[in-house]
Amino acid sequence: MRTIKVKTGVVLNYQDEGDKSAPSIILIMGLGAQMITWPDALYYGLVNNGFRVIRFDNRDTGLSTHLDQHPAPSLFKTWLSKHLPIRSNVPYLLDDMAEDVLALMAELKIKKAHLVGASMGGMIAQLMAVKNKKRVLSLTLIMSCSSSPRPTAKNLNVFLKLSKFKTKVPCRDAAINYNIKLNQLIGSPAYPQSEKLLREHAIKTVDRSYNQSGYKRQLIAITASKNRDHLIRKIKAPTLIIHGSADIVFPAAEARKMAKLIKKSKLKIVRGMGHNFVPELMPKMTKWITKHIKKSQRKRLEKIRNKKIKMALQE
16 A cells, blocks of 8 residues: 655555556545445456556545544535525535545556546546546446435435434444444345445454544535536546446436436446445456446547548648
């Protein structure tokens, strides 16, 4: 594991594997999740398929900087400020987290990369694909969305339970139990994991790092950031959308909406998958992402070749 310090003073912890001359893939993780949430089977599967793959801890998670000098404002007040003339100061937005990714790319001397974002990470990747389109070669959005989904009985119940769990984690054991309950709540009905496996993952995660207030600041960043529906229409990068039919955090309708908004995007709805990485699905997911990126690489090279031919003919 390595670290870099970006201009804002944030230190990012990251892992960089694979041939440094190979096409680069940057994996951007979701709300409150550390980089080790990316399954090794997927991470090293992509490395073994010929890519340079970087995963990292977002600010306020894992071993990256915890911005505890910024107490998180009220989530309710932040939400109200988007609908009423009420001022709410927030520590940072998703745009700032996107700048972290660009800073990481600069440090690693990566001019262009294929972005793979999960949940909140997908939101960050969308912003990069719109505002820094020359830096993004392709986009893969996993269990993500382009705006706050419409409240339903199911997802409201989920967010209420998550909020309740988060207020009751004063010690290691409570944090581990919360992690288990979280994964049981948002997991994949068609691919249930044993409590033993969930506990092993929870212990590994909590013992590496636990940042309750950071989770809230990231949630505030999502809530305070603008709706991206109008922005993602501008995405030109080849886009693959992977979403579970049983996702109760962001219903599959959100993925279908993104597919309509992003021109020529490819949508893959996975039956029985929820809002988590299913071990049984990692070989398939690795294959889908690899195929998508290699296809985008071929199209890009073909475009460059055709441009050179056209220029030669004009001389």
